[in-house]
Structure formats: C-alpha cells, structure tokens
Amino acid sequence: xxxxxxxxxxxxxxxxxxxxxxxxxxxxxxxxxxxxxxxxxxxxxxxxxxxxxxxxxxxxxxxxxxxxxxxxxxxxxxxxxxxxxxxxxxxxxxxxxxxxxxxxxxxxxxxxxxxxxxxxxxxxxxxxxxxxxxxxxxxxxxxxxxxxxxxxxxxxxxxxxxxxxxxxxxxxxxxxxxxxxxxxxxxxxxxxxxxxxxxxxxxxxxxxxxxxxxxxxxxxxxxxxxxxxxxxxxxxxxxxxxxxxxxxxxxxxxxxxxxxxxxxxxxxxxxxxxxxxxxxxxxxxxxxxxxxxxxxxxxxxxxxxxxxxxxxxxxxxxxxxxxxxxxxxxxxx
Amino acid sequence: xxxxxxxxxxxxxxxxxxxxxxxxxxxxxxxxxxxxxxxxxxxxxxxxxxxxxxxxxxxxxxxxxxxxxxxxxxxxxxxxxxxxxxxxxxxxxxxxxxxxxxxxxxxxxxxxxxxxxxxxxxxxxxxxxxxxxxxxxxxxxxxxxxxxxxxxxxxxxxxxxxxxxxxxxxxxxxxxxxxxxxxxxxxxxxxxxxxxxxxxxxxxxxxxxxxxxxxxxxxxxxxxxxxxxxxxxxxxxxxxxxxxxxxxxxxxxxxxxxxxxxxxxxxxxxxxxxxxx
Numbered sequence: 001x002x003x004x005x006x007x008x009x010x011x012x013x014x015x016x017x018x019x020x021x022x023x024x025x026x027x028x029x030x031x032x033x034x035x036x037x038x039x040x041x042x043x044x045x046x047x048x049x050x051x052x053x054x055x056x057x058x059x060x061x062x063x064x065x066x067x068x069x070x071x072x073x074x075x076x077x078x079x080x081x082x083x084x085x086x087x088x089x090x091x092x093x094x095x096x097x098x099x100x101x102x103x104x105x106x107x108x109x110x111x112x113x114x115x116x117x118x119x120x121x122x123x124x125x126x127x128x129x130x131x132x133x134x135x136x137x138x139x140x141x142x143x144x145x146x147x148x149x150x151x152x153x154x155x156x157x158x159x160x161x162x163x164x165x166x167x168x169x170x171x172x173x174x175x176x177x178x179x180x181x182x183x184x185x186x187x188x189x190x191x192x193x194x195x196x197x198x199x200x201x202x203x204x205x206x207x208x209x210x211x212x213x214x215x216x217x218x219x220x221x222x223x224x225x226x227x228x229x230x231x232x233x234x235x236x237x238x239x240x241x242x243x244x245x246x247x248x249x250x251x252x253x254x255x256x257x258x259x260x261x262x263x264x265x266x267x268x269x270x271x272x273x274x275x276x277x278x279x280x281x282x283x284x285x286x287x288x289x290x291x292x293x294x295x296x297x298x299x300x301x302x303x304x305x306x307x308x309x310x311x312x313x314x315x316x317x318x319x320x321x322x323x324x325x326x327x328x329x330x331x332x333x
Numbered sequence: 334x335x336x337x338x339x340x341x342x343x344x345x346x347x348x349x350x351x352x353x354x355x356x357x358x359x360x361x362x363x364x365x366x367x368x369x370x371x372x373x374x375x376x377x378x379x380x381x382x383x384x385x386x387x388x389x390x391x392x393x394x395x396x397x398x399x400x401x402x403x404x405x406x407x408x409x410x411x412x413x414x415x416x417x418x419x420x421x422x423x424x425x426x427x428x429x430x431x432x433x434x435x436x437x438x439x440x441x442x443x444x445x446x447x448x449x450x451x452x453x454x455x456x457x458x459x460x461x462x463x464x465x466x467x468x469x470x471x472x473x474x475x476x477x478x479x480x481x482x483x484x485x486x487x488x489x490x491x492x493x494x495x496x497x498x499x500x501x502x503x504x505x506x507x508x509x510x511x512x513x514x515x516x517x518x519x520x521x522x523x524x525x526x527x528x529x530x531x532x533x534x535x536x537x538x539x540x541x542x543x544x545x546x547x548x549x550x551x552x553x554x555x556x557x558x559x560x561x562x563x564x565x566x567x568x569x570x571x572x573x574x575x576x577x578x579x580x581x582x583x584x585x586x587x588x589x590x591x592x593x594x595x596x597x598x599x600x601x602x603x604x605x606x607x608x609x610x
Binding site for chain 1: 367428429457463464476494564574576594600601
C-alpha cells in the first residue's frame, strides 16, 4: 500500500488585510517546506462567502483547499473554528500546521495544539526542515535578543505560529488550479460558551509607542531634564514618540509610560534615535525589533553604539539641538 | 464571594542569561528574578475586582524555591494567599506541560474557582500560550487581551482589541482571561506592605507528588516541544561611525540618510547644497 500523502496545513486567517497577507506568506513558505518532505500544501478556510479566499489561496500556491462555508461561521469564533479544525485534523492527520501569529492565531493555536496533544512554538521568525524531516521552529525570546530552535519530535502535527512579515508571498497566478474540497458543517456544532456582543472595526489603530514608526529615546548622557525635554521637539518634527531609559525615568525626566526596555515597552520602530544611552541590557531588551538605529554618544565602545546602524560620536545634547535646527530648515510637508 | 486565581511567573532579569548549554534551557536557579511585568497587570485586575465585588484572590506560580519572592510581592499587593509549585523534575516544562501542571494545582487547591487570570505574555519566552492552554486543560471559556472586565452576577463581560477589531464578549463563570498590558496599570507596593508579606503571609508549597502528577508531568515525557539550540540573534548591522562637530555630523547624517528618514516620516527632507546657508 502506498504511504499516505503528507500534508502541510496553513490556516486561512483573513479578517483584515494584515491577517490575509500572513496567510499568503505562510502558504509560500509551506510550498518550500513541502518540497523537502514531499508533502502537499493545504489551506484550511472557514467562514461564510469565502470564494475570494479559496481563489487567493489557490493563486498563491496551495495544492488543496479544505473549505467550510456556512452562514453560522460568518463571524470569527475561536470555539467554532477549534471544533471544526480539530475534527478535520483528527481525520486527515496533517504533518505540520502553520498559523499566522496574529492576535487571533495566538489565541487559537495554543488551544488547538492542546486538543491535538501536540507541541506548539510561538511567533516563529524562521522555519526549516532537519535531515530527519523534522520541522525546525525558530522562535524569539527575551525581546527578540535570543533565538531558540524548537522541534516537536514525537507528536503530530508539528505546529507553529509565525510572525507576520517573516516570509515573502509567492506572486499570484490566477491560472493555477487546486483541489477544492467543500465540506459540510458538522451536524452538531456545540453551543459556544462565548457570546459576541459587539464587534466593530477599530477606527484607526490606536497610537502607542509600541506601534510608533519613529521613536527618539534619551538616556542619562543628555545631562539634565531640560536637555531631555528637547526630545519632544524632535519627536514632533518627525511625527514620532519619545522613549526613555530607566535611570531617566527614576530621575523624573520622563514619565514611566515612556520607559523602553525589559520592564517597559517593547518597540519596533522603522527609525530609532538613541541619545546619550549606553545600552544596558534592561533597555536593549526592548529594542529587538527596531529596524534602523542611530545612536549618539560621546563614548564609542558603548553597547548602544555597537548595535547601531549609524553611530555618531559626539555630545548627545549638541547633536540633538543641531538636528532639530537643521530639520526645521529642511523638512517639506 | 468570587474566587480568583492569578497565574504569575518569575522571569529572569536579563542582565545575566545563564543558559544550560547541554539542555538548551535557562538555568533559572542561577538568574536573579523578578515578577513578569504582564503578570502584575493580571494581579491588578484581580485586586480591582476584589475591591469592587469582594473576592478571594490566590496567586499561583511554578518555579524554583526562589519564586516564593514573587508570591510575597503578590501578597503585598493585596492577594489573600500564594501557591508555589516547585519541583526539579518539572524544570524545563514547555507550555503544554506547564498548563497541565497549573491545572492540577488549581483542581487541588481552588476547585471552585470562578475566574482565572493570566498576564498576556512573559518577558522571557514570550509564547502567550499558557493562558489559552490552561483554559483548554480546564475546559473553560476564555478570552485573551482583555482591556476591561465587568461582572454582573455570574456573567463576565470582556472588552478587547484584537487584530484591529473592538470586541465585547460575554461568558459565564468559571472562565479564564488573559489581561492586556495596555490597561490595569499595577499599583505601587509599599515597603510596609512588602515587609508584612515577608513576615507572615499564607503560602503553600507543593511538588509533583502533592499534585498527583509525578508520573505524567515530568519533563521529557510531558513536554511536546524541545529546545535544540539557543543563540544570540546575529547582528547584521553596517555600523557606520560618524565623527566631528555636531554641525558636521548632523549634515553628513542627513545628506546620507535623508531618503530613509523621509520614507519613515512621510515628509521630504531636502538635501543641503554646499554653500546655500
């Protein structure tokens, strides 16, 4: 008898643009992994009027779609989706299940893993296959400073949630074909214990320092509270937020809300200015996802200067004042 | 009166990271610890419910003997009792095993508990998985990322922001909620409160035998995942060093990186032509 075809499942999370993209990114990675273990890529999607997603998943690389389309699945329900996917997974025994590390995915995947008696790693930033055919799940810890390679040796499916943006989606090809299995809703869906009372799209993403694009951070190297307050002016020019280190918060130069680091906020700006910060690990533990770092410090060997993309060796306060003056002249709205 | 259990965790201060090279796990016995920041938000939520409705609040943790410190801190904040599960055989548990162990402790010590609260995630392993898996283990309805909770009789109403949707959910007790870091800012613990909590305080300590799970919960058998390797994320930075007077370095910086800054701020930064002062 032929060995059963292995399958890598990707859960179809589509409620907003961002969730949809991470699903497509995972299908793309699943295509790579599937080659290494001779598996098929199967997208699983639940909801009502989901033809659009079936078409998208096909166009972006899925070999098979398992779809359950029913009016009672119109709004996202962790409980209903769990019941459905648990039943399917028990029937079809996938080798791997990948789920986007969206808010939904990070609530849904742990319960699914527990129901299937298997392991799960969180918010992975890399996936690979070992020589023995095991899924290597590369997960961040300590604010992204450390990476751990995790495997689920003895249990199946091997499960991971994956950080959005980790993989690149395959460009769509609407000529592609996939096997689409339209499955009926199971007869007795248990009565959900959670009632959705209100549900609305948040008007605009609430602005917090955690999702700010530009952040200007200051430390003791700025000298005094007055110098530190100049950061507000720079932040305003750049449309950014002000962050602070712990000594500065303790000294009363900044509010506790501005604390960036292990005991404070974890930030992920595109641009991070760091003025007069030496880079104690209590602070840098919150910077794991900053993309481009400019550090200003008189002391070149400071940790912050070593981890910066641009290290400016000069007095932090002088550079801050000059930068404000220059930007005022040069910025065009 | 409501019975609330808050699951908390001691996390290492990241000033030192003593990894066990052999097992690829953190030597928690060597790291100095603190209460995970998100757990303080969960405690705060429990204490606000206690003040408003009356409740018995128990703090539950698993860890080395030193984890008793965070239970003392929880007592100082206002919880009624602390429960520590400490057993070397449980070290290195993954979230699958941890949720099984915590569930066993809750079944033994607080079988009639109405509400279980957890922090949103821990600052060390950051999985955010133990809360949902504990709910599954105890077969409870659960909601993650709660920003607000209201209680009306046996009904719990939770408001939350998930994937850019505002949701209001309702469920009946017993239930499990993980608390968002955005709201329920933790109260300040006074020194006097801390002192009292260290002198007296109701703390129970159990091992795997006490919980009746020594056969199934010890590490290599129960954990589903294993860490093969841990390493520092590789720096891939160019690390350009600029030196000179403030005016010179700012000028050089803006001329070199104006594109990058412009793209991030959505405004154009003009390049300064030589001599157009």
